[in-house]
Amino acid sequence: MSAVALVPLSIWFLFSALSLVGGNLAEVLVFLSKPINAILMLLFLFAALHHMTLGIQVVIEDYVHGERLKLLSLMFNRFFALGVGCAAGFALLKIAL
Amino acid sequence: MADGPSEGGAQARSQAGSRQMPLSPHLSIYRWPITMAASIIHRATGIALTIGTLFLAWWLIAAAIGPDAYGNFTEFAATILGRLILFGLVGSLAFHLLNGLRHLAWDLGYGYEIRTARLSAALVFGLALLIALGVFTLGYMEGGNLF
Numbered sequence: 001m002s003a004v005a006l007v008p009l010s011i012w013f014l015f016s017a018l019s020l021v022g023g024n025l026a027e028v029l030v031f032l033s034k035p036i037n038a039i040l041m042l043l044f045l046f047a048a049l050h051h052m053t054l055g056i057q058v059v060i061e062d063y064v065h066g067e068r069l070k071l072l073s074l075m076f077n078r079f080f081a082l083g084v085g086c087a088a089g090f091a092l093l094k095i096a097l
Numbered sequence: 098m099a100d101g102p103s104e105g106g107a108q109a110r111s112q113a114g115s116r117q118m119p120l121s122p123h124l125s126i127y128r129w130p131i132t133m134a135a136s137i138i139h140r141a142t143g144i145a146l147t148i149g150t151l152f153l154a155w156w157l158i159a160a161a162i163g164p165d166a167y168g169n170f171t172e173f174a175a176t177i178l179g180r181l182i183l184f185g186l187v188g189s190l191a192f193h194l195l196n197g198l199r200h201l202a203w204d205l206g207y208g209y210e211i212r213t214a215r216l217s218a219a220l221v222f223g224l225a226l227l228i229a230l231g232v233f234t235l236g237y238m239e240g241g242n243l244f
Binding site: 007 | 140143146153154157160187236
């Protein structure tokens with residue numbers, strides 16, 4: 001249940017993002033290099049993207065009706081999540097490792 | 098009722114060949130129950146957050162690339178449009194999270210009474226706005242180091 005996991009994770013994310021406001025790249029890098037923060041951010045990303053995929057799937061099924069367009073949209077939905085996840089995840093690992 | 102065609106009907110029948118039945122006005126005249134508003138806003142904020150993941154990815158990727166790229170990000174984030182987007186995302190997250198809790202409560206069987214549902218919807222709207230404003234104010238006090 002990504003929704004349940006996202007309750008604490010989103011709150012953590014909001015507080016973390018708040019603490020990093022101000023534009024100092026060095027602070028951000030230090031923050032994300034700490035294993036606990038990197039792991040939590042990865043978990044947040046995974047949970048959020050999975051949750052997003054499920055939600056958008058419902059939206060597509062509700063509003064898109066042409067059979068081919070619907071199939072393409074559903075595929076694009078999954079690819080979008082995977083794309084964003086891998087790009088952001090890679091960036092995160094590059095910072096933290 | 099042998100009235101002449103309503104304006105909806107005249108509009109519909111202007112398409113030669115396609116038999117569309119006349120429509121009653123709906124969105125323009127029906128009152129919006131607060132529970133209905135919460136439901137559609139939940140969907141809207143979900144979609145907004147989906148687009149917001151791109152913003153999050155931009156932030157992380159920019160940080161990974163280096164100071165120039167990160168500078169581009171912070172510059173944009175500081176513009177009026179950037180701040181608007183950030184506020185929208187924070188507000189969307191707050192609303193979607195709080196209303197999501199309502200959904201989870203329903204999954205567990207709580208809160209179906211119409212009065213409870215209306216009250217919780219109102220609470221969610223109010224709290225989400227407060228949180229969005231609060232987070233944004235805190236963010237604006239750019240001394241940065243809060244924790």
